[in-house]
Amino acid sequence: MTPAQSDLIAQTRAALGEKAVVTDPADIAPWLNDWRGRYHGQAAAILAPDSTEGVQTIVQSAHALGVALVPQGGNTSMVGGATPPADGSALILSTRRLNRIRAIDPAAGLAVVEAGVILEHLHAAAEAEGMRFPLTLGARGSATIGGLASTNAGGTQVLRFGTMRALVAGIEAVLPDGTLHQGLSPLKKDNRGYDLKELLVGAEGTLGIITAATLRLVPVAQDVATGWIGVASPADALKILRALEARSGDAIESFELVPKLALDLVLKHIPGTRAPLAGSHPWLVLVDYAGADARASLETLLQGVLEEGLAADAVVAANETQATAFWRLRDSISEAERAEGPTMAHDISVAVDQMPDFMVRAAARVEAAFPGVKATGFGHLGDGNVHFHVNAPAGVDADIWRREVGEPASHLVYDLVNAAGGSISAEHGIGQMKRDELERLSSPARMGALRAIKRAFDPGELMNPGKLVTLAPTLPSK
Template sequence: MTDLLDHLRAAVGDTHVLTSPDDVAAYVVDWTGVHAGRALAVVRPGSTEEVAAVVAACHEAEVAIVPQGGNTGLVGGGVPDASGSQVVLSLGRMRTVRSVDAVTGTITVDAGVVLADLHVAAEEAGRLFPMSLGSEGSCTIGGNLATNAGGTAVLRYGMTRELVLGLEVVLPDGRVWDGLRGLRKDNTGYDLTQLFVGSEGTLGVITGAVLRLFPATPRHATAWVAVPSVDAAVALLGVARDRAGVHLSTFEIANRQALDLVLTHLPGASDPIGEPSDWYVLVELAGAATEDGLDGALEATLGDTVDAGHVLDAAIASTPAQRSALWALREGISEAQKVEGATLKHDVTLPIADLARWTSEIEPVLDTILPGVRPVTYGHVGDGNLHYNLSAPVGRDAELLAAAPDLSRAIYDSVAAANGSISAEHGLGRTKAAAGASYKSAVEVDLMRAVKKALDPDGLMNPGVLLP
C-alpha cells in the first residue's frame, strides 16, 4: 500500500495523511464507544478537487473508503471495520460557507461545515436554518445529509432531505457530480439529490450542498409540561396543533427515568415541576419578531388540556435563561445516559396513534427478558419518533450487553408489527444493516442493491454500512 499512501500524500499533503495510532485514534471509534476499527490511513482533504483525487486513487488501488463528518453517529456508520485496510476520508477541513442568498433563501456550504456554524451564518443574514440536534456543536452538514438527520424541528420543517435543494458529490470512481443548482423546480429526470441523502456514504462522498433558509423566529413560547401518559401527550399535541398552527415548532417527550438521569448527571439541572410525573413534554411555539400572541396560544393550549385531564402541571419559561434551562433537560438526556453506564440505543418510528399502546406493551416484554431493565424513553412525538433506549439495572451493565440481541429483537419485531421503522433518523450504519434488510421486502432490498451496484460496482464506498 506504499504507492497508495504516496498518491494520497501527493493529493492532500503529507500532514493530512495520518497513519500513526495516536493520530488516527479519534477517527476509528464512534461517539458511543461501541464501534472501534482500524484504518490504513485517515485522509483529510481540503477541497472537492482533493476529495476527488483521493477517491480516484483509492478506486485505482481497490481500497475501500469510509467517509466521515463530525463522527457523532450512533450506529457505527462513520468508522472503519477491524481489517486495517480501509481509508477514512474525513471532511473536517472543508468548512467554507460558499455563499448566502437571503432573498432566495439559500445557503451553499462545504460538507464539513459544523451545524452550529451554519446556524450562525444563517443568523448573520437574518435567516434561520432550522435543523437542531444535540450534537450540533460538532456534527457536520455532510454527515447530516448522509444520514438524513432529524432533530427537534422536524415537526415544523421536516427531515434533512426536505431542507436540501442541491448537492455536489464525488462518485466512487472519482468523478464529480455538480448538482448545486439550488432550483425549487427541476423536473428533468431522476432526483439524484435525494438519492444521495440518507445513503450513508455508500454511493459517493457529499462535498457541498445548497440548503433552504427560512424567516428567522426570534420569538418563543416554551413550556415543560407534566402529563400522566403517552396518550395524554398525544392529546396535547392535537390541541397544540389546533391552537398554534404553523407556529408549533417543537413537541418533545421524555419519561421520568430520562429526567432523573439528567437531574443526577447534568450539573445545575433542576426539576421545574415539584410533583413527579411519569411523562413530560417540551412544547415550543416560534414566530417572527413582529408576531404577537405566542404566549397566549401556549397558555390557551395548556388551559384546554388541564381541564381535560391531559396536563397535570406546567412550567412556562418567562426569560431566555429559563428557556435554555428547559431545553437543557431535553438535550442532556443522551449524555446523561452515557455517563450512567451501558446503553442499548433504539431509534424507532411508529404511527402517532400507536405510540401509547406500543410503549405500554413493550415494557413488560423487555422486563421478562431482563428483569429491572430501565427504559429511557424520549423523542419527537410530533413525528412519531422515539429514542427508546435501555439502561441496565443498576450495577448490572454486563447483563444488559448479554441480553442486547434478545432485547433489540423484541423491540424491532414489535415495531415492524405496528408498521413502524427500526431507524427514524440515525440511519442503519453497521449496527442495524442486517436488521434493516431483514425487515424490508425482498423487492425493496433488491432495488437498493441495484442502486448500489450501479453507482459503486466494486463495493468500495463504506462497505458493510446500510446494506449487509
C-alpha cells in the first residue's frame, strides 16, 4: 500500500464511515479476479460508497492524492475490464451499494436507476409496474446497471430494442476530477455540444464513474412464445430470420444461433439439460416471438419455414417452464465450455448479411491453421454479432495452449474480422484483453481520437488504468 492510498483510505473512512472501506484481504479476494479467470489483480482496499455524493468525495480525494481507481459493479466483465492492476497500484471503487431504484414512471416509459442495481432486480421492479427493461443476458443475476452502461452491453434482445446505448436516456456520472455530470433528464433534443452521455456509455469507466442512469422501459409483453429450430447452416438460419421478420413485423425479439458442438457440450456438462429436438442437427436456432396469440402464431410461422425446406425440424415451447429450459441451453454455453477445457473467446461483429459466410469460412481457416482445435460461433446472428470461440483439444495444459496456440489463433480471428470490415468487440468491450489488438488493428485516426478524449478527461490516467486505451507519451523519451 502506498502512502497516498493509505491517506485515501483514511479520508474515506472518516468521511463515509466504516462500511465504505473494506481492507480485509479475505473480503477483497473474490473481487480481484475476472469472470473468466484470466486476469488476477491486487488492491489494498475496496471503497464502497452508498451515494453519488460519496462517490464524489472519494474521487475528489483520489484526484488530489493521485490515486488510481478501478470502478467495479458485478465484476462480470468478459475482457478483464473491472480487474485491478496486478501491481496493486489502484484501489477498487465498488458501486454495489448504490443500489436504489429512484423512480419508475410507467406512463413515460422510464426508470431512474442507480449504478449498483442488479439487472434482475430491475426486471422484477419494472414488471411489478406493468413494464419491462428490454435487455437481458446470462449474467443478469449479478451484472449491474452501471457496468452494463459502461460497456454498452448487448444481450439477446438487441434485435428489436438495441444495445444499452439505445436504452439509456440519461446519465449521472462523477468525472475524474470529482465534478458531477447531472444528465439524467431524458431530453429528446439537446444541442449543447458534445454528448457526454454518448461518451460515457461504452467508455468502460475510463472517463468517469456512472452513478445512475435514466433507462427506457417498454410495456410487459402479454404473450411470448419460444421456439427451437434445427437447420443445416448459418445461411439457412439467416433466411429463416428474414422470413419471420417479413411475416411478423417486429414480433421477433430474439434470434440466437447455436452450433451442435456447443449444444453437445451443454448436454454433457450442465445437469438437467436435454435436447429439444430428436435427431442431430448441425445448427440450432432459439427464437422468441412476442405478440397476440404468440404460441399459435409462432407455430404457424415455423410450419411455413419447414414447408419451404429452410428448417429440418422445429418445436415451440409448450409453457414457460419449457421456454426457460430452452433458454438455459443457450445461456449455459460459456459455462459448459469452461468445464470442457480452455477456450479463446472472441466477441465479434461483421455486417449481418456477411455473417453466415464469415462463420463458416473463418472456422475453416482457423482449424486448418491450428490442427486439433475446434472453431465455431454462436449468438446473435440477427445483430451480426457472434461469439466466435476456438476450443482446445482434450488434455492440453491450459496456460501453454493459450500462449502457443490460443493467442496466435486469436490474432488470426481478429485479422479475418478486420479484413471483413468488422469489429473485434461487438458487446463485451475492450478491457485489458483486447487493448493491444485494438491498437494493432485500428487506424491512427481512431486511436488518436480515443487518446485525445482520454487525455482531456483523465490526463493522469487515474480512471480504470490499463483498460481500453492508454495515453501515448506526449514527449519523446530521453
